[in-house]
Structures are given as C-alpha cells and as structure tokens.
Amino acid sequence: MQSETVRQISQIFNAQSVALVGASDREGTFGRLFLEGLRDLGCPHIYPVNPKREEILGFKTYANLTAIPEPVELAILLTPPEAVLGIVKEAVEKKLKGVVVFAAGFGELSAEGKALEQEIARVARAGGVRVIGPNCLGFFSPAAGLSTFPMSLMEKVPNRGGSVGGFAQSGSFTDQVVWFLTKKGAAFSTMVSCGNECDLAAEDYLEYFGEDENTRTILAYMEGVKDGRRFFEVARKVAAKKPVIMWKGGMSEQGAKAAASHTGALAGSATVWNALFQQTGIINVSCMEQVVDCALGFHFSPLPRGRGTAVLSAHGGTGVATADNCLAAGLELPGLADETKARLRQIMPEVGTSIGNPVDIGVASLLNPGLYGEAIRIIADDPNIDMILVNTSAIRACEEGIVEASKTIDKPVAVSIFALPELVPQEYEYLAENGIAAYPDAKRAAYVLSRLAEYAKFKAEREAEG
Amino acid sequence: MQSETVRQISQIFNAQSVALVGASDREGTFGRLFLEGLRDLGCPHIYPVNPKREEILGFKTYANLTAIPEPVELAILLTPPEAVLGIVKEAVEKKLKGVVVFAAGFGELSAEGKALEQEIARVARAGGVRVIGPNCLGFFSPAAGLSTFPMSLMEKVPNRGGSVGGFAQSGSFTDQVVWFLTKKGAAFSTMVSCGNECDLAAEDYLEYFGEDENTRTILAYMEGVKDGRRFFEVARKVAAKKPVIMWKGGMSEQGAKAAASHTGALAGSATVWNALFQQTGIINVSCMEQVVDCALGFHFSPLPRGRGTAVLSAHGGTGVATADNCLAAGLELPGLADETKARLRQIMPEVGTSIGNPVDIGVASLLNPGLYGEAIRIIADDPNIDMILVNTSAIRACEEGIVEASKTIDKPVAVSIFALPELVPQEYEYLAENGIAAYPDAKRAAYVLSRLAEYAKFKAEREAEG
CATH class of the missing domain: 3.40.50.261 (Succinyl-CoA synthetase domains)
Known part of the structure; x- marks a missing residue:
C-alpha cells in the first residue's frame, strides 16, 4: 500500500498547475529560464507570480499565490530566504500540494537559518503542504512537463519520460547527470535535488522511486541522512526490487566537513555507510564517472x-x-x-x-x-x-x-x-x-x-x- | 657513456635512408599506406622494394635490397615470415643498421617459429644489423620523418618531434597512444612497437629513452621481459632520471596465458613485478586510461x-x-x-x-x-x-x-x-x-x-x- 508521503510526492512530481514565484522576463535570470522551460516542456497550467508585473512572456501574472483564481498544485519559489515563510503560509491557505524552495542561506549557513527552515517545514506540513529544499535545484519530471534544472533547460534535453529516477543532495549532480544520461540515450522518470531537506528527505524520495512504476533504475548522490533507521529500512526494501546506484560524498573526515558547509548534512562514518551498502544491496560507487557508467550498464543491459x-x-x-x-x-x-x-x-x-x-x-x-x-x-x-x-x-x-x-x-x-x-x-x-x-x-x-x-x-x- | 646498443637504436630511429620491402600502390595495403606515410612525413631517401615493379607512386623501385645503388640505413619488411631470413642476409650484405619485421607467425605461434626468429636475430647481429620485431608495428619518429603506425598515418598526426617516448609489447597500444596523445597536445620523440623481441628488447629501448636527450617522459606497455636482471638495472637508473609510466599486461594467470599467445612473452608473477615497480620507481598503472591520464599530467605539469x-x-x-x-x-x-x-x-x-x-x-x-x-x-x-x-x-x-x-x-x-x-x-x-x-x-x-x-x-x- 502506498504511503501518504509517496502519494504526496507523486502529486508534486506530476503537478499540472504550477506557480512560479519570482518569474521574470529579464535575460539571464532563473525567473525567465524556468518560465520558458515550463512553457517549452508543455506544463499545462503556469501562473507567474510577480507583484510588479501584469504579464510576463504572454502569461497573466499574479501578485501572490492567493491571488490566483484557479487551484494550484505546486509553487516554485525563486525568492530570497526571508520571503519564504510568508509564501509557504499562502501555499497552505491556497491548499497547494507542495513548494520547491531554491533559496540558500538556511541551515547550511547558521543556527538561525536552521531554525527558520524548521519553522517553514512545520507550517507547511501542518497545512498539508510538502517542501522540497531549501537550497536545492528542484526537480525534472519530463513526462509531466516540469523542469527546474538549468543545464537541462539550456541544452534542450527532450521531454521524453523514461525509467531512470533519482535524488541527490547536490544540485549540480542532479542537473548534470540528467544532461549526461539523456544525451547518452537514457530517459528519466524524475530526478530531484534534495537540498537541505527541511521536510521531504532522501529516505522519502527513495521510498517514492521504489514504488514508482515508471522507475526501473535509481541514481543517488548523498552526503548525510536525516532518519538513519527509516533510510535503512526503505533502502533494504527498494534495493531488493530495483538497482540503487549511489555515490556517497563526505566519506572522509575532510569531505564530511565540506558536506556540513554544503548542505548542513551530518555525513556519518565511512564504516557505518559501508555496512549499510553491504546490508541493503545499494550499489555504492565513488565518482561521477562510475555513476554514469553504472547507470548506462543497468539501464541498457539485462541482469x-x-x-x-x-x-x-x-x-x-x-x-x-x-x-x-x-x-x-x-x-x-x-x-x-x-x-x-x-x-x-x-x-x-x-x-x-x-x-x-x-x-x-x-x-x-x-x-x-x-x-x-x-x-x-x-x-x-x-x-x-x-x-x-x-x-x-x-x-x-x-x-x-x-x-x-x-x-x-x-x-x-x-x-x-x-x-x-x-x-x-x-x-x-x-x-x-x-x-x-x-x-x-x-x-x-x-x-x-x-x-x-x-x-x-x-x-x-x-x-x-x- | 653511450652503450653500443643505444647508439645502434639511435641510428635506426633517425635513419635518413629507408627501404620499404613489400611496397605497393594497391589501395588498402600497408605497402601503400607506409610508402605514402614516409613520403608525407618527409623521410629523405625512400627505396621501395618490389621485384614485380619498376616504379611505385613515382619512386624508382628495386628488386631487392642489394640492388639499391646507394647506402641504406633501415629496411622495413612487409613480407611473409618465410621470406624474412633471406632479406636479413641481404641487409647484412648491404650493411644496414637495422630491419623492422612486421610479419607475425613466429615465436608466438610455434617452436619452429621461435627457432626461425632466433636464427634471424643471430644472422643479423653477427652482421652488425639490429632487428625490431617480428610481429610488431615498427616505430614512429616524427622528427626523422619515419612512421609505420597505421592510425597515425591515417589520421595525419603531425610530424612535430617532441619529448614523449616509449615502447610497447602491443602494436595497437603504440599506434593508439600516439594518436591519443598527439591529439591531446603532446608530441613524441619516438614510440616503438617491440613485437616478439627476437633481438632488440624492452630493456634496450628503455635504456635508449633514458639516454635520449629529447625524451622527458617515457611510456610503456609490457607483457614479459627477456633479461630480467638487465631490465631491473636499466629501469632503476632511468626511472630516477625521468618518469617511466608503465602498464603491465598479463598480471593475472589468465592474462599471462593470453600474453603467451600474443607475443610469446613469459609474463612472470605479479609479486615480482610489483616488487620491481617499488624498487625501480617505475610508475605502474593498470589501464590505457591511466596511461593517457598520467602521460598528460607528467607532460604538462612541473613536479x-x-x-x-x-x-x-x-x-x-x-x-x-x-x-x-x-x-x-x-x-x-x-x-x-x-x-x-x-x-x-x-x-x-x-x-x-x-x-x-x-x-x-x-x-x-x-x-x-x-x-x-x-x-x-x-x-x-x-x-x-x-x-x-x-x-x-x-x-x-x-x-x-x-x-x-x-x-x-x-x-x-x-x-x-x-x-x-x-x-x-x-x-x-x-x-x-x-x-x-x-x-x-x-x-x-x-x-x-x-x-x-x-x-x-x-x-x-x-x-x-x-
């Protein structure tokens, strides 16, 4: 039976109505890149939000989420960190399924940032809204016409849905691996950038991909884990059904230190992780080259x-x-x-x-x-x-x-x-x-x-x- | 002081007059590819040998080595194995410095082949002629205008002399590594394909590159060694002066068996080789990718x-x-x-x-x-x-x-x-x-x-x- 979390993630990854908060038509901004991207990928209902504009690139524009007269499932937030909590409150009021928070400068930077992201998560979850991020690149769901990965948008990766899915605690990983593998003949169900995981976390995405019928091969880059027990249990179940190819960053002491300043993740000891890979059957690799090499091998070959x-x-x-x-x-x-x-x-x-x-x-x-x-x-x-x-x-x-x-x-x-x-x-x-x-x-x-x-x-x- | 062997190898790698035995103008033959290659690279004196022809591609052609009226330093033999001994006798008579024997079907195939290649070596050395091969691809000396590497000729690798030198007990290795590295901005002094080493062997080439003033970085692919003692002593001396990057094939039992049927080499145990690398300072790598990666690193970077x-x-x-x-x-x-x-x-x-x-x-x-x-x-x-x-x-x-x-x-x-x-x-x-x-x-x-x-x-x- 599908868990509530899996159902919620599925709604987000398949959203048909999306508000882009911070939309813009200024060249060289994410606000424009993503708006054009959603349009070109064929996302059915797009609502740019920008209080200073009536219309952007031919789309009617709204001052805030609650001003949108129709139902909205997902909001993508390109705003600065201090604006996020207010917008999440609007998302709750508007009964969204989820929000994607791009802004950095939260838990990876300071204790105040950590407290703020926890408050955002609390408000969202209490209101039935799930949060991806903050400090993330969002996700890429080509079949649903959704993408917020800059490289994939700039390089016009085609919007063909496929069977490779994954999650990563590194935005550049998600973005690049989609570009690499799509050009190499693979196609994705969804790839998601986890960011600081104030709400939805690696273990939730892993559970989702384990149950997602479209996903046959799972890729992951991880630095740390929020709920180790749950992660282990999910991993054991999922890896027995589908290959999970994982690159773990921060295995060394110095790498772990760098991870802390990157996503605020506690990397954990190499011994613990190696035991986890052993016991769950996760296919552990140690560089991007091996991720790509193995992804292609598992994607193209029978066992x-x-x-x-x-x-x-x-x-x-x-x-x-x-x-x-x-x-x-x-x-x-x-x-x-x-x-x-x-x-x-x-x-x-x-x-x-x-x-x-x-x-x-x-x-x-x-x-x-x-x-x-x-x-x-x-x-x-x-x-x-x-x-x-x-x-x-x-x-x-x-x-x-x-x-x-x-x-x-x-x-x-x-x-x-x-x-x-x-x-x-x-x-x-x-x-x-x-x-x-x-x-x-x-x-x-x-x-x-x-x-x-x-x-x-x-x-x-x-x-x-x- | 330069040894006699080093002096002889140097004369071969810098030969200004070359006989090509088995020259041809038939498309798709080595006889034509090499003749065009020597011409295009600017080899000063080229003498095609082919008893059935008066002239090939505008070059006056000779029935055999002794028919050439001028002195010749090097002969490249594209003939079948059974013709080689006779031609080597001519080479001795004509006082050549060396011959390159392409033909396979000697020591790597049978005991008779082994005996024949030993006889070829005996006759040649007694007459002051040194032999490269048999079962080899010859060599590439761009500054001297000499090349017999198919890939380099077909891909028109430029004839700019440089500082990377090397030898390999695999023809395809020599051919490909020259193509790869030249395209990546490195330039070669000489690269030589050792073949079955009936006369000149890996340890001789290593000694040569150690003394060659143009060579700053040495690459090698080896499967076995003829004179282990001498190889060790030469390696210890050379690797202390210049980096020697070596890929050793046949480290496993199955690899060693394959090596025996490839060049007839006795591969030796991994333990012995690893000790040799340790004691000599040879930079041991385990795949072509590492050869190329290290070659570029050592070529471009200060220590x-x-x-x-x-x-x-x-x-x-x-x-x-x-x-x-x-x-x-x-x-x-x-x-x-x-x-x-x-x-x-x-x-x-x-x-x-x-x-x-x-x-x-x-x-x-x-x-x-x-x-x-x-x-x-x-x-x-x-x-x-x-x-x-x-x-x-x-x-x-x-x-x-x-x-x-x-x-x-x-x-x-x-x-x-x-x-x-x-x-x-x-x-x-x-x-x-x-x-x-x-x-x-x-x-x-x-x-x-x-x-x-x-x-x-x-x-x-x-x-x-x-």
Whole structure:
C-alpha cells in the first residue's frame, strides 16, 4: 500500500498547475529560464507570480499565490530566504500540494537559518503542504512537463519520460547527470535535488522511486541522512526490487566537513555507510564517472545469470590487459565450450588471432568488421558465458556489427571503444543511440559488468529468502 | 657513456635512408599506406622494394635490397615470415643498421617459429644489423620523418618531434597512444612497437629513452621481459632520471596465458613485478586510461614539492566528493593559510560558497567566470599548497580563466571538467591545446596528482642518495 508521503510526492512530481514565484522576463535570470522551460516542456497550467508585473512572456501574472483564481498544485519559489515563510503560509491557505524552495542561506549557513527552515517545514506540513529544499535545484519530471534544472533547460534535453529516477543532495549532480544520461540515450522518470531537506528527505524520495512504476533504475548522490533507521529500512526494501546506484560524498573526515558547509548534512562514518551498502544491496560507487557508467550498464543491459565473462578483442595487448582487469574486478573468465571454439575457428584467420578467453579476432577484423558481430553471436550461445566485454576500434563498421548482434542476444554486452571519447564523439553517440553502454576503457566496462553480476546475485538471494 | 646498443637504436630511429620491402600502390595495403606515410612525413631517401615493379607512386623501385645503388640505413619488411631470413642476409650484405619485421607467425605461434626468429636475430647481429620485431608495428619518429603506425598515418598526426617516448609489447597500444596523445597536445620523440623481441628488447629501448636527450617522459606497455636482471638495472637508473609510466599486461594467470599467445612473452608473477615497480620507481598503472591520464599530467605539469592539494570547485557536491577522492588517492588537503582565506574572502560572495579546503566558489562563478583564475592565483601563493585540482563546468569562459592563471604559476594544476568528454569535445580540445591536463572525473585528476607527488618524492630521495 502506498504511503501518504509517496502519494504526496507523486502529486508534486506530476503537478499540472504550477506557480512560479519570482518569474521574470529579464535575460539571464532563473525567473525567465524556468518560465520558458515550463512553457517549452508543455506544463499545462503556469501562473507567474510577480507583484510588479501584469504579464510576463504572454502569461497573466499574479501578485501572490492567493491571488490566483484557479487551484494550484505546486509553487516554485525563486525568492530570497526571508520571503519564504510568508509564501509557504499562502501555499497552505491556497491548499497547494507542495513548494520547491531554491533559496540558500538556511541551515547550511547558521543556527538561525536552521531554525527558520524548521519553522517553514512545520507550517507547511501542518497545512498539508510538502517542501522540497531549501537550497536545492528542484526537480525534472519530463513526462509531466516540469523542469527546474538549468543545464537541462539550456541544452534542450527532450521531454521524453523514461525509467531512470533519482535524488541527490547536490544540485549540480542532479542537473548534470540528467544532461549526461539523456544525451547518452537514457530517459528519466524524475530526478530531484534534495537540498537541505527541511521536510521531504532522501529516505522519502527513495521510498517514492521504489514504488514508482515508471522507475526501473535509481541514481543517488548523498552526503548525510536525516532518519538513519527509516533510510535503512526503505533502502533494504527498494534495493531488493530495483538497482540503487549511489555515490556517497563526505566519506572522509575532510569531505564530511565540506558536506556540513554544503548542505548542513551530518555525513556519518565511512564504516557505518559501508555496512549499510553491504546490508541493503545499494550499489555504492565513488565518482561521477562510475555513476554514469553504472547507470548506462543497468539501464541498457539485462541482469546476467553469473560472473562468467568472455572478452572479445581485436588487439592482442588490450585483450591480455582486459583479462587482468576483469579478474581484478571480480569477474570470472571461463574457458569456452568446445563447440564455441570450433565455430569461432570457422570464421577466424589462423595467424594473429587467438581462440581462448580472451578471444582475439585480430587486426584482420579491421578489413572484415563483420567478424565482431559473428563472434558475439557465437560466444553468446556458450553456456559457460554470462556476459561479453567487447574491445573495439572507433570504426563505424565494427560498431554496426556489434549493435546488430547485441539486439539478438539476451546477455549483457559492454563495449569498450579503443579511443578517447572526445576524439571520436560520433562513435560514442552512435552506440548510445543504439542502446549500447560504451566505455573508453575496458577497465571501466569490467567494473560495470562486475556490479551487474554482484547485484544480480544479491537480488536472486533476496528473492530466494522471500 | 653511450652503450653500443643505444647508439645502434639511435641510428635506426633517425635513419635518413629507408627501404620499404613489400611496397605497393594497391589501395588498402600497408605497402601503400607506409610508402605514402614516409613520403608525407618527409623521410629523405625512400627505396621501395618490389621485384614485380619498376616504379611505385613515382619512386624508382628495386628488386631487392642489394640492388639499391646507394647506402641504406633501415629496411622495413612487409613480407611473409618465410621470406624474412633471406632479406636479413641481404641487409647484412648491404650493411644496414637495422630491419623492422612486421610479419607475425613466429615465436608466438610455434617452436619452429621461435627457432626461425632466433636464427634471424643471430644472422643479423653477427652482421652488425639490429632487428625490431617480428610481429610488431615498427616505430614512429616524427622528427626523422619515419612512421609505420597505421592510425597515425591515417589520421595525419603531425610530424612535430617532441619529448614523449616509449615502447610497447602491443602494436595497437603504440599506434593508439600516439594518436591519443598527439591529439591531446603532446608530441613524441619516438614510440616503438617491440613485437616478439627476437633481438632488440624492452630493456634496450628503455635504456635508449633514458639516454635520449629529447625524451622527458617515457611510456610503456609490457607483457614479459627477456633479461630480467638487465631490465631491473636499466629501469632503476632511468626511472630516477625521468618518469617511466608503465602498464603491465598479463598480471593475472589468465592474462599471462593470453600474453603467451600474443607475443610469446613469459609474463612472470605479479609479486615480482610489483616488487620491481617499488624498487625501480617505475610508475605502474593498470589501464590505457591511466596511461593517457598520467602521460598528460607528467607532460604538462612541473613536479610538485609535496602532496598538499587544494580543491577548487564551483559545485558543492563535487567539492565534497573530490575531497574524499583526493584523500583516498593519498593526497593531503592542508588548511589554507589565513592570508589566503582573507584574499579569497575579498573576491567571493558570502552565500553559496565555502572558504576551506575544498574551496567552493559557488554557482555565482558561472556569471563571473573570472573567479576561477583569480582563485587559482591566490591559492597558488599559499605555502601549504603544492598542487591545485580544479573542478569546472564545460563553459569556455571558465576554461579561459583557468588557462591564463595556470600559465602564471609553477605548481601542478589538474582540471576536471564536469561533463562527459564526448558531449563537449571542443572544451577538451581547447584545454589540450593550451597545455592543460583535463580529466572528465575528479577522481582521475586526483589519481594523476598523487602519482606526480609520489614520483617527485621518489626522485628527490634517489637524488639525495647520490
């Protein structure tokens, strides 16, 4: 059964009527960027609030929330901190579902700020209104036509709803990860910036995404937690159903100190967090690159049945070193079945190749790029193999074979392109568009495969427990 | 004093007269690609050898090496394995300095192949000719107008000589790393593909690069070693003078097995190699990404005096997590001096920023991108700080401030751009052109800075020992 909190969050993320308090038509302001953004994304009912104006960008404008003659579900507040409490009182009067508070300068700055944000939360909750923030970037719900993420608006990220959801105690994380992953072929249900969490907190968002039917993969950046007990219980439940990929900032003492001045969060000890990841099955990563790498891997790939990985390469050295990287990441490289070897032998030249694990199809594959696809299909039939890591050159014909073959098999395929991404952006774009998780280094591909296998095992064990 | 081997290698890498045995004008052949490459790079004397032709691409062509009427220093052999011994005998007769043998199908394939390559080496050395290969891609010496690396020729890598040198027991490694790093603003003295090392071996090339005055940074990919004792002694001497960045393939049992079928190398145990890295000061890395990252860091940056790192960020979460990553990489994040903090306070807004370590200049820096440069200059004056790690957005105005400031200080600056490189290739290109080592993730920048600090300490200790 859906909890009251989940229901309330769902109403906010799917609001059809939005007041933008602090709307503006002045170039270079958030007030304009967000108003244009809501309009362009197709938010059905937009009410700019600005006491000094009658009309902004063709929208009738109101002096305050209570002056709006129709019902409003959500208010986005771009005002200074001292104005927030008054507006929240109006929101209560107007019976809104929620408010998003952008302003910084609360609990992360001083005890007075902390007291003020607590009062805001108290007033809001008592009146049935939930608060996102303060000191946050709001959220991005493309299917509902809602976004307050600057990068996504400036870069015109499309408003296609999808299955990646998440929350972050860092505005720039939410904003950037949406931009990165949308450009890489993923689409979002909702991404939310938690801010100081005076009311709604990480554990609430996690619970929401756990129950949200559209969300299949959950991303998170966290620095601290408000209600550790509840967070643990929610995490244990959610991570058993869906992958939760989390980057925890403030694991070191110095990082924790920085977190305190960032969002006022108490970061907690690394020991406690590591135990939490262990016990809940949360997929813990330690940098943005791993968030993106894992997000793509979990988004595009089925879960593997085991850790048995085949390495397919056309460069001997890369194959050798990739074998090292796979084993170091905890993967297994089983021997290929005799039938697989026999079938590979039929398609591969004898010199400059190697039929083992790694399989080296040799530089001849540059002249015959179809070898990649043929080899993938043969290897995928091998009962010893659960996943395939393919090293390829940045040559479209090779990529095409891999894309076509990947569509026909139900085992994870991770591609490592042997070229810096900034040198061949078009190859990375092509693979992303075709739902292939591509990495610029085989070590990163191996890392993602190992996390897929680890999570698949965890999930199967939890399901067996009932 | 220069050893005989170093002198011989130097003659090969700087050959002014080159015979290309197996030259061709047929499209899509190495025989044509290399002939055009030597011509375009400006190699002074080129002699195509092909018994079936009088002339190829405007060059007079010869039936064999001894038919060439002028002296020849180097022969590049594109012939099948069974023809190699005969041609090496001609090379001895013609008093060449060296031959490069491309053909595979020797020691990596069979005992007969091993015997044949040993005979080739014996004949060559007895006649004063040194052999590179077999089963190799030759070498790239841009200043001498010599290249046999397909990627570099196809992508028209410029023939500007530089200070990065290296050797690799993987042809694709040599080829790709030259392409990657040249595009990223580095330039090479020579890069050589070792192949099966029937004569000249990794330890010889390492000795050469140690003595070569043009080479300041050495890169290597190795799978095995022929003369372990000599390799150790050479490595100890060379790594104390210049950074040697090495990726060792075949560290795992399965990797070692793959190496045996790749270049016939005996990979040796991980324990032995790790001890070797420890004792010689070789900078050991474990993937191509780290080779490139470290190569750029060592190429562009001065050595730091210590591990004291300042993190400069405009996104709170990134700053927090970068502090974690720096400490995890073994860096120190000292407190800033009072004067530094006072000076930073003068340029930074009060809200949404943080003056500690990390320094968070806040999102206001997007409106005032000059803040990056100003902050870098102030932090670089701090006596507690040896290196600066800057997190920036993919916004040119921010990059410009960083580039200008970096030019005025003598401490390493590593930049992490908060954007996937394939999404903003132009920003990565701009920083590369301006001699800035840029990384798509702060964790990678922290890793490189930690290797710089580690090597600086090692070098200082070795110098103190005398």
